Amino acid sequence: MARVVELSYYPVKGCAGTSVPEALLTRAGLAHDRSFMVVSEEGVYRTQRRDPLLAVVRPLITPDGGHLTLTAPGTEPLHLRVDTSGNRQKVDLFGSAYQGIDQGDEAADWLSDRLGVRSRLVRTPPEHHRVTDGLTPGTSGYADSCALHVLSRSTLDLLDSKLTDRGAGPLPVDRFRPNLVVEGWDDPHTEDRAHRLRIGTAELGYAKLAIRCAVTLVDQRAGTRAGPEPLRTLAGYRRATEGGVAFGTKYAVLRPGRVAVGDEVEVTVWGESEL
Numbered sequence: 001m002a003r004v005v006e007l008s009y010y011p012v013k014g015c016a017g018t019s020v021p022e023a024l025l026t027r028a029g030l031a032h033d034r035s036f037m038v039v040s041e042e043g044v045y046r047t048q049r050r051d052p053l054l055a056v057v058r059p060l061i062t063p064d065g066g067h068l069t070l071t072a073p074g075t076e077p078l079h080l081r082v083d084t085s086g087n088r089q090k091v092d093l094f095g096s097a098y099q100g101i102d103q104g105d106e107a108a109d110w111l112s113d114r115l116g117v118r119s120r121l122v123r124t125p126p127e128h129h130r131v132t133d134g135l136t137p138g139t140s141g142y143a144d145s146c147a148l149h150v151l152s153r154s155t156l157d158l159l160d161s162k163l164t165d166r167g168a169g170p171l172p173v174d175r176f177r178p179n180l181v182v183e184g185w186d187d188p189h190t191e192d193r194a195h196r197l198r199i200g201t202a203e204l205g206y207a208k209l210a211i212r213c214a215v216t217l218v219d220q221r222a223g224t225r226a227g228p229e230p231l232r233t234l235a236g237y238r239r240a241t242e243g244g245v246a247f248g249t250k251y252a253v254l255r256p257g258r259v260a261v262g263d264e265v266e267v268t269v270w271g272e273s274e275l
Contacts (some may be wrong), residue, residue: 001189002184002265004199005153009179011061011068012121013142014047015052015235016220017177018061022260025202028128029138029147030179032061035102037142038111041118045142048215053115056223068103070110078110079126084126089124093142095272099125116229135195135205138252140226146207146250150191152179155248158188159230164239168229171269174220176212176248189273191249196269201257207245216247238275246275 008017015038024031038046038054048054060069060095061082070078083101100122102108124141130140132146140147140155151173160170168199175179180199182191195206212234219226234245 002152002182002267002275004180004259004261004263004265005183006173006181007259007261008177010177012036012038012054012070013045013056014215015070016037016055016058017174018059022258023032024256025148025200025253025259026256027138027147029143029253030259032065033147033179034141034143035065036103036121036123037091037093038115038119039091039100039122041120043089043100043120045091045093045123046115046119048218049213051115051117052218052225053223055218055220057114063082070107072114075110075114080104080107084123087170088125089122090265094144096141098130099128101125108190120182132207132252132260134250134252136205136207138205138207147253148180148204148251149176149178149210149248150180150182150197150204150251151176151210151248152185152188152191153181153183154185154188155191156181159233160169161245162233163229166233168233171230172220175216175218176210177215177220178248180259184265189275192273192275193270194249194267195243196267197251198266198268200203200259200263202253203253203255203257203268204251205254206271207250209240210248210250211242211244212247212250213244214234240275245264
């Protein structure tokens with residue numbers, strides 16, 4: 001029987017995640033997931049692709065979303081009252097225009113000092129409405145694309161065995177920044193074919209394969225690039241037809257609900273892999 005064994009959300013896009021035993025799953029993903037984003041002074045998104053030090057910034061948000069704390073090694077924490085009613089400003093995410101609510105100069109200065117480049121922090125406004133692509137359309141906050149990223153333990157185990165064969169050694173799951181890790185699917189990449197899932201009181205619809213980028217090269221604890229893996233090894237067996245390498249799956253939320261570690265993952269509709 002397949003079950004959820006890890007559950008994580010990422011309040012600030014590109015920053016460290018928070019592992020929880022249970023969470024509310026909204027239309028836009030796990031509550032508070034990627035609801036904040038670090039941007040340049042011009043409003044252009046920052047991610048670990050160019051700013052790997054984002055990985056060592058750890059956000060903690062209160063359950064009601066009203067207060068955000070940012071911590072990082074060697075510095076005092078920053079405590080913020082979240083602004084959800086301030087002036088909207090244009091922000092750029094992969095060339096698409098959205099709105100963000102700036103969280104003030106104190107947050108901007110703290111992040112700029114940590115990252116070594118002038119930055120600001122924005123939050124999705126309450127009226128944020130984004131239509132994501134894929135086989136099942138949905139919505140999300142400032143995630144790269146769809147609401148939820150699912151990865152199975154057997155998929156990671158296969159990669160780790162291939163890495164070990166090359167003398168590279170296994171990688172922690174946080175390199176891939178999944179929201180849900182599933183254990184109990186014996187065949188690697190079963191998530192490619194699981195086109196509708198029921199977990200807890202929620203239901204998910206398959207959107208697309210997760211195409212991996214340079215973020216997977218970043219050591220999430222050190223905030224530094226750590227070499228060519230896993231992309232070098234994945235290129236040998238997981239090349240996607242549209243380009244890049246695929247590892248894990250993106251889902252849209254068909255029915256919100258609560259999900260928890262230990263919940264059964266029931267596949268109600270199977271489909272063909274796109275790879």
